Amino acid sequence: MIESLEHIVLSQWAIYLLPLLGFLLGIFLARRRFRKQKRQLRFxxxxxxxxxxxxxxxxxxxxxxxxxxxxxxxxxxxxxxxxxxxxxxxxxxxxxxxxxxxxxxxxxxxxxxxxxxxxxxxxxxxxxxxxxxxxxxxxxxxxxxxxxxxxxxxxxxxxxxxQEWENAINIARRFQNKNDNELAATTAQYYCELSQKVLAQNDLKEAEALATQALTADKNCVRASLLLADLAIKRGRYQKAIRFLHQVEIQNIQLFPLIVEKLILCYRNTSNLNKALSYLRTLDKKYQEVSLVPVLTKLIEEIFGEEDALQYLSEAVLRKPSLTTLSALLQLQSPDIVRQENLIPIVVDAITEKQHDFQCKRCGYTANTHVWLCPSCHSWSSMIPKMD
Ligand SMILES: [Zn+2]
Known part of the structure; x- marks a missing residue:
């Protein structure tokens, strides 16, 4: 009986207290929101x-x-x-x-x-x-x-x-991803730099090992094939050098003009100039992006004489017209005495000389000598011989 009386009194209090509590809670929340808004406004x-x-x-x-x-x-x-x-x-x-x-x-x-x-x-x-x-x-x-x-x-x-190539290799290899071909190509260039460094100290064996590692990192590294060919030439192993230089056709045909004289040297030393001629003729016909006409003209002249060279060049200049081929044609056609009176070859030579021989395929930077690292955009192996 007493318990039910207490219950009735408490419920009556609750009826009066609840609205009051609600009112106080409302004021508290409103003030908090206002303070936050004020802070946000200042912010x-x-x-x-x-x-x-x-x-x-x-x-x-x-x-x-x-x-x-x-x-x-x-x-x-x-x-x-x-x-x-x-x-x-x-x-x-x-x-x-x-x-x-x-x-x-x-x-x-x-x-x-x-x-x-x-x-x-x-x-x-x-x-x-x-x-x-x-x-x-x-x-x-x-x-x-x-x-x-x-x-x-x-x-x-x-x-x-x-030029801390060992450190560069370590950091590149530490994060090498199987599908990152660009990083693999850069790593190969680091190995080539190291190979050249030890080659300068006459350590042929280590230079060869490093160039081989460059090829393992990037099978399309022209520079590594060229280094290995150079090492083979130093040891008089011309057939081996020829094998390395032939790889450039598959690796990057645009860089072939860089190695063509070296290839001819190797064929000459193995008394196989005719083989060089037929190989270079095939390449020149097969690839539009490279011109071997001036080199082929010299080779034909050396093997078969001036008349054959002139005939080849007359056809080639129409097939792959360029200032270089035109200049070669004019030089063959004009004996020295006539040349003195003939201004055309001189003018063509002057124009050809003015042009840069190499251009970066990434940024367009041009230069007269070939470098493996573009000084402008810092891309590796992006400088290629320019076709005029
Ligand atoms: Zn560049």
Whole structure:
């Protein structure tokens, strides 16, 4: 009886208390929402002011704002990093470095952003030319799955600049993917660099082993075949050299003009010039992207005489018209005395000389001598003989 009375009194209290509790809870939630909105509003105002400074090219003022914002909300770090990238691109490396070092020094920097900031700072060091510092930071980041590829490329670029080919090979092989043909081709070039280095110290055996490793890394490495052919020639093994030089047809026909004189030398030393002639004739007919006409003309003249060479050249100049073939034709047709009065061959020669012999197929850079690494776009094996 007493229990049921207590129950009735409590339920009556509850009827009065519940609306009051609801009212108080409402006030509490409203105040909390207001405070949050106020904070967000301030954040937005600062953020937009920062953007405004950026648009007005006042990066220093923008930097102050974004650095303060990062403390309040680490999600704005992307803007700070973008600003760092702008500084780096503009060549203001000291500001980029200061910004990234500042971010790294904060104990509140969340772990998830640490790799990105380290990578940015490493890129600053790389651009500033502080290769040792850049190298140690890239090595720190390279273990992080998210940044492997970028850090690896940057490390390879550092080792290329420092010509530390063993390190370059190690880093390339560490992250070699079976389907990455470009990386395999670059690794092969590193082996070739090493092979040339030991060759200069007269270590033929090691040079051969390294060039063979280059071919294993990339079976289409023309430079490796050329190195192996050179080593075979040094030992007087011309047949072996011929086998290596023949590989270039399959590897990259556009680079064939680089090795053609060497191939003729090998055939000459094995008394097989006729074989060279028939092989080169076949190639010249088979591939439009390469012209062996001047070389073939000289070879025909050497084997069969001037008349046959002239006949071959007259046909070839129509089949593969170019200034080089025209120049060769004019030289054969004009004996020296007549040539002195004939301006045409002289003019054609002058035009041909003006043109560069090699061009990068990636960036279009031209040069008179062949190099394996394009000085302009830093691509390996992209310089090919230019067809006029
Ligand atoms: Zn290039």
């Amino acid at each position: 937005s105002n600062d953020y937009f002011q920062g953007l405004n400074y950026l648009l007005n090219d006042e990066q220093d003022k923008a930097l102050d704002i974004f650095v303060q914002l990062v403390e309040t909300d680490w999600e704005t770090i992307d803007t700070s990093l973008a600003l760092g990238a702008i500084f780096r691109r503009k060549g203001e490396i000291d500001k980029a470095i200061k910004l990234h070092q500042n971010l790294l020094a904060r104990p509140s920097l969340p772990q998830e952003y640490k790799g990105t900031v380290l990578l940015s700072l490493a890129k600053d060091y790389l651009q500033a030319g502080w290769l040792d510092r850049a190298e140690s930071l890239f090595n720190e980041v390279v273990g992080d799955g998210e940044f492997i590829q970028e850090a690896q490329r940057c490390l390879m670029s550092i080792y290329e600049q420092e």
